[in-house]
Amino acid sequence: MQGRVWVITKSFLVLVCVLALWQSIVILNHIPPYLVPGPGLVLTALRDRFPALVQSLGITTLEAWGGLAAAIIVGVMVAMLFAQWRTLRQLMLPYTVLLQTVPIVAVAPLLINWIGAGLFAVATVTFIICLPPIIANTTQGLISIDENLIHLFLMHKATRTQVLFKLRFPNALPNLFTGIRISAGISVVGAITGELFAGSPRVGEGGLGYAIIYANNQMETSYMFALVLAATFLGFGFFFLVMFMEWLVLRHWHESKRAAEAE
Amino acid sequence: MSVPEIALNRVTKQYKTGTLALEGVSLSVQRGEFVTLLGPSGCGKSTLLRMISGLSTPTGGEIRVNGMTPGNARELMSFIFQDPTLMPWRTVAGNVGLSLELEGAARPLRAERVSDVLGLVGLQHFANRYPRELSGGMKMRASIARALVSRPRILLMDEPFAALDEMTRDRMNEQLLRLFEEQKWTVLFVTHSVAEAVFLSTRIVILSAHPGRIAHDVALNLGRPREPHLRESAAFEQAVIQISRLLRGVQR
Numbered sequence: 001m002q003g004r005v006w007v008i009t010k011s012f013l014v015l016v017c018v019l020a021l022w023q024s025i026v027i028l029n030h031i032p033p034y035l036v037p038g039p040g041l042v043l044t045a046l047r048d049r050f051p052a053l054v055q056s057l058g059i060t061t062l063e064a065w066g067g068l069a070a071a072i073i074v075g076v077m078v079a080m081l082f083a084q085w086r087t088l089r090q091l092m093l094p095y096t097v098l099l100q101t102v103p104i105v106a107v108a109p110l111l112i113n114w115i116g117a118g119l120f121a122v123a124t125v126t127f128i129i130c131l132p133p134i135i136a137n138t139t140q141g142l143i144s145i146d147e148n149l150i151h152l153f154l155m156h157k158a159t160r161t162q163v164l165f166k167l168r169f170p171n172a173l174p175n176l177f178t179g180i181r182i183s184a185g186i187s188v189v190g191a192i193t194g195e196l197f198a199g200s201p202r203v204g205e206g207g208l209g210y211a212i213i214y215a216n217n218q219m220e221t222s223y224m225f226a227l228v229l230a231a232t233f234l235g236f237g238f239f240f241l242v243m244f245m246e247w248l249v250l251r252h253w254h255e256s257k258r259a260a261e262a263e
Numbered sequence: 264m265s266v267p268e269i270a271l272n273r274v275t276k277q278y279k280t281g282t283l284a285l286e287g288v289s290l291s292v293q294r295g296e297f298v299t300l301l302g303p304s305g306c307g308k309s310t311l312l313r314m315i316s317g318l319s320t321p322t323g324g325e326i327r328v329n330g331m332t333p334g335n336a337r338e339l340m341s342f343i344f345q346d347p348t349l350m351p352w353r354t355v356a357g358n359v360g361l362s363l364e365l366e367g368a369a370r371p372l373r374a375e376r377v378s379d380v381l382g383l384v385g386l387q388h389f390a391n392r393y394p395r396e397l398s399g400g401m402k403m404r405a406s407i408a409r410a411l412v413s414r415p416r417i418l419l420m421d422e423p424f425a426a427l428d429e430m431t432r433d434r435m436n437e438q439l440l441r442l443f444e445e446q447k448w449t450v451l452f453v454t455h456s457v458a459e460a461v462f463l464s465t466r467i468v469i470l471s472a473h474p475g476r477i478a479h480d481v482a483l484n485l486g487r488p489r490e491p492h493l494r495e496s497a498a499f500e501q502a503v504i505q506i507s508r509l510l511r512g513v514q515r
Binding site: 149158162171 | 317342344346348350351353361365394409413
């Protein structure tokens with residue numbers, strides 16, 4: 001326990017050192033604040049513009065969560081279809097991989113043309129990039145079943161539906177969470193990228209990505225730093241939330257999960 | 264003579280690759296027998312077991328289980344694998360109750376039968392544990408309980424104790440025998456261990472490999488019930504020596 005406190009203290013000291021170094025470099029080199037503001041100015045911007053920042057953070061969170069949630073729902077359904085029909089899987093799985101390699105930055109303007117700028121467009125961008133990892137991982141889990149377990153189910157005359165929901169789906173849960181973890185990480189990036197193009201239907205209101213562009217145009221560099229900080233915080237939050245859900249669902253059973261914790 | 268519990272008539276199995284796994288295997292197992300299949304690897308012991316269970320079909324010959332095709336006789340049989348193959352997301356009780364659940368048995372009946380078989384294998388206090396909390400021997404006992412919950416008449420066991428350490432294996436053998444003597448099953452057992460085969464069986468069938476054929480069919484008269492100290496008797500040693508010789512003969 002004492003060791004743990006010491007580790008946290010050390011990490012905190014590193015942060016303090018980095019901030020001090022940052023501030024001193026800015027002061028000693030007379031760097032103008034519109035290029036690189038010191039940590040003090042960033043904190044001030046954070047405090048002064050806090051309501052606007054929280055609003056932007058909320059919008060981005062909504063877009064990222066919305067896109068991710070839709071990707072999970074659609075991805076699991078697609079994976080289930082793939083698991084049930086081998087031919088369909090062989091025909092379609094390569095295209096889901098292709099979907100992953102589509103440069104989303106290039107597609108975003110198209111999406112705006114189709115569905116208009118705003119929250120929904122950004123969530124769609126997030127959905128598109130979150131979908132492939134969910135499909136690929138879940139499909140893998142649904143089809144990688146211990147042969148003996150399949151035999152056991154068949155010997156007891158299990159129906160296809162029983163095999164799917166009592167065997168394949170629970171078996172795929174660890175894979176599903178691997179997919180969600182990957183997608184959660186990129187969902188925030190996706191939402192912010194989406195906002196750079198389709199951030200807001202109205203001037204002055206939008207998520208973090210939109211606000212970053214806006215602040216950049218206004219040369220409000222310290223607020224930009226604060227926004228980047230918020231985006232990082234958001235990504236972190238997503239990651240921990242997914243980890244917690246994974247722990248909640250898999251804590252009883254998955255052995256490799258425990259091995260991962262030990263690493 | 265009554266209808267044999269398991270009857271194989273000139274059963275042949277050729278894989279799609281062309282390999283002949285089993286050729287002209289005829290075997291008749293009476294109700295209440297404990298028959299062990301011994302033989303070098305590649306002699307098709309496991310293939311034979313899987314065909315009897317109905318999971319695979321012979322390419323020639325005929326299999327009858329209590330006079331029926333294996334597919335129609337599934338309710339009579341339970342299969343026990345080499346690995347416990349428990350589902351890690353279910354508790355011991357959840358794993359053991361699987362077959363009843365698949366058949367749509369009512370919850371109270373399920374709970375009662377599950378607790379009965381858990382008692383039988385000595386896992387009554389572990390019903391709500393998850394597989395990863397159990398030792399290797401306990402997992403195997405859970406796996407056996409899962410096979411017993413559907414009240415089979417025939418047990419097909421494919422090297423069930425191969426992955427266990429010797430002490431656990433001996434103990435499992437003794438527990439299995441005690442249950443066998445109580446429950447009057449017919450057992451078809453596959454193993455690589457001569458001592459295990461002799462200790463458990465009423466009959467040992469030795470197969471030769473490439474293709475798998477029955478080389479010897481030896482009845483053992485070691486009496487029942489069998490106690491652990493049987494392993495130290497002269498008759499036991501004699502039987503082990505005899506079987507080992509026969510096994511060496513087919514491996515040449």
